[in-house]
Amino acid sequence: MSNTPLSPLILVDGSSYLFRAYHVPYLQALSTADGQPTGAITGVLNMIRSLKKDYPNGNIVVVFDAKGKTFRNDMYPEYKANRPPMPDDLRTQIAPLHEIIVAMGLPLLVIEGVEADDVIGTLAHQATQAGIETVISTGDKDMAQLVNEHVRLINTMTNVEMDVAGVIEKFGIRPDQIIDYLALMGDKVDNIPGVEKCGPKTAVKWLLEHENLDNVIANADKVKGKIGENLRNALEQLPLSYQLATIKLDVELEQSVEQLQPKDPNKAKLTELYKQFELRRLLADLQSGEQPAKEASANDDEDANVVIAPENVDYQIVYTQEQFNHWLELLNKAESFAFDTETTSLDYMKAELVGLSFAIEPGKAAYVPLGHDYQDAPQQLAIDWVLAQLKPLLESTKIAKIGQNLKYDANVLSHYDIKMQGIAFDTMLESYCLNSVATRHNMDALAEKYLDYKTVHFEDIAGKGAKQITFNQIDIDKAGHYAAEDADITLRLHQAIYPKLEKLSGQHSVYREIEMPLLPVLARMEQHGVLIDVDLLAEQSQSIGARLQELEVEAHNIAGQSFNLSSPKQLQKILFEELKIPVIKKTPKGAPSTAEEVLQELALDYPLPKVILENRGLSKLKSTYTDKLPLMVSEKTGRVHTSYQQAVAATGRLSSTDPNLQNIPIRSEEGRKIRHAFIAPTDHKIVAIDYSQIELRIMAHLSDDPGLLAAFSQGKDVHQATAAEIFGVELEQVSSDQRRSAKAINFGLIYGMSAFGLAKQLGIARNQAQQYMDKYFERYPSIHGYMEETRQKATEQGYVETLFGRRLYLPEIKSKNAMRRKGAERAAINAPMQGTAADIIKKAMLAVDQWITEQNDKRIKMIMQVHDELIFEIHQDIVEQVTEQLVEIMNSAVELNVPLIAEAGIGDNWEQAH
DNA sequence: CGGGAGACGTA
């Protein structure tokens, strides 16, 4: 541990954590074999352990209240007079805890006559003067008064940090107004008098109006109503309340803050104490020499946030109706609970329910096995009975459900006639909205990141690869632990992540107003699926197959030998070694590239590349689409059901898998034919509505560039308008080549391109490209300003945001590696536009879904989303007027400085609808 | 059998 002056000072409010830990139910249960309670000890030590890990360079000092009266009792004899005496089973934990902390080598301060808060305040004050940053670890909100530029709070139980901005966000006032605020409200528990009926709202209102307590007092006669009367009645008391609420900054201490340094731990003493109090995990840590610092976290199989050792969790397997009814009662009484389904497949269309797990509080979970059917599996509750009991609960909007990827669970349950409601919190989306790039958002990764806990992995109990068994085959005891842990961890993840998310208003609103409401909408689209013409695809496969054979023969003839056309490696050998064709470009790994653009160029001079190109294009179409799609038709519905991934794309877009319906060909003639096979059912039409130039419109809006805004509001062809500006010609005089160049620039800007990139794209000289761009920025100066500002902001803040507050972190923006840094800069330019477009279409989907729900007409279905396009299936009798409505809803999904234009097409299939 | 590389489909 570093002792340089730069090490932050970590002040631990031991007393506040002691009381909190004492009241945590699952810690209360802990005791030694002979009955000495150890829950509060465990809680405080775990918290210190977690702090050591979070602040590896931190200089930890632990402070406790001393016994007896303090100066506040002299000031006001009734101070804390209402407090009940400390319970015996807590009192007996204090001395051992102190002993352990001392043995750990940490400075421990217990100063008589003052409270721990005052000691902490004094040390923080001294540290600030000595130029040392301070983090105060406390659960006590009153400490917010100590926050300043160099002092912040961390609530280690919830992992929420609070700096000056955090205080303002949380309380609505500045840290230096907190004492005034506390004085106005008073404190029932500590018996501090305040203004009757004045709570946080009123206190903040007054302080925003009058700045401080003195001014509030001075203006007391102006306050109307009963509350004004209460204020005037309290006037005499308020100065005293202010004094009581003020944390002392000048306690006389024997040691200065610089002198409070950790000593080496006394291992022998610690071993003895850990043994005596049966603190097994700490003992194990000590003996293995593990420090809960960075390296340890990889091997650390327990939770550092709210630690529950595996032997202390209560996971029940529910076999009987009595047990089940007990849990049902608990769930019905709960405001919220975490739950998870266990099934036979990751494919929600094929999955069959094998069991359900629930958690109501951390460490306490149940698994209800329903479909384990291995040989000699124990008797389980009947699935129909269990689901009938649970249906009202799962469909209740009153009881909040917490889950990890609840879209999956909702889809599975819908096959059992349960329409889940009250889908309130999804930890996967919480993590995604908090930081889309920090981790993957699967539960195992989240548990490691946020709880420092290694979960039991599915592979651990089911095996992997071809030998993997399905959940119904897994021994119930093993499965039960795994499943109950899933629910438990989900609950704890929610408790760890959501408070962080709540603090960030933009990201929180994206979560609450976009992602969570979208979840059931996506579930419905997935569930409904898309109809495809299997016969048509089979025909196409056949004719493509025939052509591929011809091409293969031709290629072999040209090459003078047989080779695998779809092996880039073999092709490299033939082209660049055997035929001695010059290498134009290399792959990132340094191999000679055979990419499309290279072959296009080579095709001008040589015969083989042309054949390869046609072969490549067609074999991609065949293997990915015409062969594959028919295999993905569900036996149950006769339709194709994609999965929309809501927590994958860093920018906020959706992605689509199994199959990916967002990359169905459109550009090439042959490719487009595949869209013919996306059809509407009898008497229905396919309607495709897409946003026109949405990202460019967003660029105009975000940059507020007058030229671009005007082009859009006048309804001009924007690429043509851009070309006219760059090339200095009349709108009508723009050539198709000029328009093409302008279009490339417009798109390039969205991608954060350079002159180099533009030159390559247009096949022109670099200085020529630079001239185009200079001209562009001269004509649209605000765009230039916006780009520069975005780059700068990204570098300063380490993230960029969309119009609606979705945040994308760019860890590589400060990379020493120029290529990575430039890459991050381009992403920084692109993300606000791509991300805002994603936000907009998601909002449009919500509005559309709501409208469709209101119509209550089964003849209207939203079936696909492709980034800037929504695809519907609508009965022919109503298709015209419904389409008109949908366009209108999409156009008005959000309000920008430019018109938002959606364009619709109607047809018997997706190709026609374009 | 799993996973990286290279290619290519979309917005």
Added chain:
DNA sequence: GTACGTCTCCCGC
């Protein structure tokens, strides 16, 4: 030049 997913090949376990 942005953001994705899926295919085949092919190496290495």
